[in-house]
Amino acid sequence: MSKVPGWRVLCMAAVMLPAAFVVHASTPVIWKLAGHGDFIRGETRGVSITGKGRLTLSPFLDLVFESNEPLIWSLAADSRGNLYAGTGNDGKLYRIDPSGRSEVFFDAEELEIRSIVIDRSDRVYAATFPDGRIHRIDPDGTHAVFFDPARDGGMNGPEGEPGSDPDSDPEGGTGNGTGNGPGNGPSGDTNYIWSLALDAGGGLYAGTGEQGRVYRIDEDGGVHLLAELEEAHVMALAVDGSGRLIAGTEPGGRVYRISSAGAISVLHDSPYGEVNTLLVGEDGAVYAGALSGPRRGARGGRAGTAGASMPPPSTGAPDDPGGAPMLNAVQVTASAEAADRPSVGGFATGGSVVFRIELDGRVEEWWRSQTDVGLSLAIRGENELLIGTGSSGRLYSVRERGVGTLLNELQESQITALSPDASDGVVVATSNRGNLYRLRSTPVSEGEYESDVRDTRGMARWGRIRWESEQPPGTSVRLFARSGNTDSPDQTWSEWTGPYTDPAGEALVCPPARFLQWKAVLGTENEEAPTVSSVSASYLTRNNPPRVHAVTVYEPGVYLRDSAQGQVGQSTQTDLPPVIAAQVGGRGNGRGQSASSGSPTYRKGMRAVAVRASDPDGDGLSYEIYFRGEAEETWKLLESERRTPSYSWDSETFPDGEYVLRVVASDAPSNPPDQALEAELLSEPFLVDNTGPQVTRIDVADGQLSFMVRDGASPLYRVEYAIDGGDWRVVHPEDGVTDSETEAFEVALDGLESGEHTLAIRARDTANNTGTGKRVVTMP
Structure with missing residues (x-):
């Protein structure tokens, strides 16, 4: 008894694609059935499936x-x-x-x-x-x-x-x-x-x-x-x-x-x-x-x-x-x-x-x-x-x-x-x-095994079919294959092609289609029986474009450590505005969070974008990221040929204003340049605000400190004052809530001793920009 070799080196030339009438993926898929769990899903007529996962003739x-x-x-x-x-x-x-x-x-x-x-x-x-x-x-x-x-x-x-x-x-x-x-x-x-x-x-x-x-x-x-x-x-x-x-x-x-x-x-x-x-x-x-x-x-x-x-x-x-x-x-x-x-x-x-x-x-x-x-x-x-x-x-x-x-x-x-x-x-x-x-x-003289139907999830062209078998003298193994575009064979499917008799591999001649099925016909002229331990078929599917499902721009200062340009130090600030703290893991409560690779962390001036994309063919993807400011017409390249679906950059190089990102995903890493396909998606507009609030109209009269805070882009988040270098004290605006771009404040300066005093004011906006003001007063 001689053992017949099965899969050898995958020969791409054997796929025998004609001049490209459609764009096909460059990586072939190998559909292999081996073992009891795979074979039991098929149908047998005069064929046994052994406990060791081999096809042979039934008694x-x-x-x-x-x-x-x-x-x-x-x-x-x-x-x-x-x-x-x-x-x-x-x-x-x-x-x-x-x-x-x-x-x-x-x-x-x-x-x-x-x-x-x-x-x-x-x-x-x-x-x-x-x-x-x-x-x-x-x-x-x-x-x-x-x-x-x-x-x-x-x-x-x-x-x-x-x-x-x-x-x-x-x-x-x-x-x-x-x-x-x-x-x-x-x-x-x-x-x-x-x-x-x-x-x-x-x-x-x-x-x-x-x-x-x-x-x-x-x-x-x-x-x-x-x-x-x-x-x-x-x-x-x-x-x-x-x-x-x-x-x-x-x-x-x-x-x-x-x-x-x-x-x-x-x-x-x-x-x-x-x-x-x-x-x-x-x-x-x-x-x-x-x-x-x-x-x-x-x-x-x-x-x-x-x-x-x-x-x-x-x-x-x-x-x-x-x-x-x-x-x-x-x-x-x-x-x-x-x-x-x-x-x-x-x-x-x-x-x-x-x-x-x-x-x-x-x-x-x-x-x-x-x-x-x-x-x-x-x-x-x-x-x-x-x-x-x-x-x-x-x-x-x-x-x-x-x-x-x-x-x-x-x-x-x-x-x-x-x-x-x-x-x-x-x-x-x-x-x-x-x-x-x-x-x-004694075994039957001939039996058939039909595989389950393979769904390639797209129009496919077929490569070669191979199998591993043992064929004693007087026995035979022949394979046949057919294709179609319905999930179960019907009159629209092709006729069975074959027989294929070389276990080392023969080119399938089925028409291009979405679904493929093969059958094995085992025969004997004596009381011996052949066995088949695996069957494999290769195919190429039509290349399908990737899909970009979401583009997320993080809050100001949030960046992803594995996607940042260069080495960016980690901030130790713990009292971040809530919208920022929520994205960096709870910094707003003062407990902080140690950054790990790929996790969001905080650094003033940084911005980050994350992309959720997929490819129906399982191809690898690369990304190009463009930006365009409000009222601008031309897209400017921010990053190209990126292999990870996230990117961080220093937004302090951007003037304040609203921007939109355009992300282009390409399956070029898995396809020849002339066959790669792309998909793109725009982000929601986002604000770049690197300018802190302004503290103006600082005045002291009748023991009352009054001042105005104005921000050109973002709502105010927190305003504090300190006297003579003491602790910062939170102050609320006249309307009771610090949530507008412009707010008016009054503070009673009770208990100040006579003489000169330095009053300091600090204001932060929701983008975590800081502005300060100062006034020196003499109390009677």
Whole structure:
């Protein structure tokens, strides 16, 4: 077997662009799919997706039986190789002999046959739905009602013996449901029989709802209530190697173990609402499938026996992995009302989980799907767990924890039952439509995998397609591709182009378009199968212009340390005007803030602009910044070819007045000069004010200081005075609020001693410019 090389050096010439009819981006995009998570989003027909993330040919599925029924709920095989399939919605039981000949073996009055088991004498026990009964059908077709809860539900106790004591029960547990003699059974209806199981001695067990009862029915028809659980429905049953019964329930999602004497213990208390499938492996481990929705409500308050209490959940379970909320069941039958039935009354949607419960009680999450619902389990070969799912008809194989292989994806919606057959194979039962297949170990001769659709988010031209594969002799891998301008392929898409047969790369010949899809066709002439581990395709999109969303000019004195010209020292001023303090991180409260790279800080005279821009192609951007004063016509360049979306400059080189900035963003860093595109945006007008307020008309008369403060551009922010070099004292204007460009002030000079005094006045505006005034007075 030789390994075929995949992606090598990206060859730009291979893109083979003709003379430019549109401007295209210069950087190609490589769309690569590799691994299980990528491939599972596509569609398979005769192709498996391994747990290691490789595409290969699926095992062959041989069609055994077409029932022409919508549903096959149950499946079993007898010792002679006959298969039995229980169907809905007409309640027919089919028998298919080894030659493939089929017949209606039994026709029930009820709508569905939900569970079947076959004893050592090849007698079939069939549980019907919705009026739960168990019918026994002999090999010659003779049949009779073997168990009817309405008729037999009172026959509960094994010869009137009391429930066993856990201390005397060799299986351990907390009690049983057999503490009543004949005729003294618990009251309440048993409406549904969800599950059946047989032990090695021929004893038949029935899991029922809505009272959570488990019955044991002897071969001679004797009925015993083995246990009544604190759950409404017993959805699944299995018997382990020691003859103990395993039960899965709803709505609490528990896995119970019930001894032959009826002692109950909890193997696993899952965080989910329903355990719907059970299987005991050859090593004794229990596999339990749960629907990954939360519990639908509190468990019922019924006790397992009079005076018995349930034990705490067993330890060793993993932490709750969570899960999507349980969605409404999709009812596919025409049967009874669904108000209190579990979701398996139809087919649930959402995801599911399979747990593995070891003999020592340790619980591991073995498999999980966010979308596929586990409906059936089987073991094939040595510890290969098969999981049948809906609603995409997928069959999974799990050999080790957390590594699931998608073996097959059938055209039917659900895989509702799996059963080993006499030839060491597995028979697969489906619903919507009701068919039977036999799973072979040899691969199909050809299979297809279709990728999901790639949205390039613009008109694209295609480069090369490459893949990594292993191709044993006699096998082949061919790729095809198509393109279109709708998000799902339709008649407007191109035909499939190809085949592409060189994994090292071939030029795609699809027409330019927005969307691309590829498919891989795998083939074999023998029992070997090729594998594909990755597929990559390159493309160039039409170059789209950048977008400038916002241009923000900061308040006077605010600058961004990583965008300032040269080295600008940091001011230690802490009493900034509020509008400025708000942008530099709270300086207005006097606490200050240490500047870090890119964070706004303060320095008198500085100004800063920040740009918010994007490019739909992901191209790098550069910026040119222009300014223009009020009543000016020509834009002057302030900064060019800037690679960061911010810039700070010394505004003291600008005369006072109003200005506007024009920011031009270009994708030139990622495109040839003749193909670069631009976008621009103007800032809001902003004021440059570097001139402080003027203090005028300073006068002292009759012990009163009066003066005027006038600013030519900005409102006043704070005015203070000091006497003889003392502390500054805030003074308010005559109108009470310092908020205008011109304000008048009066201050009473009470308590001044006679003689000469120096009066100083300091005024600041909202741009943090300062003006001062002085007056020397002599007090009498």
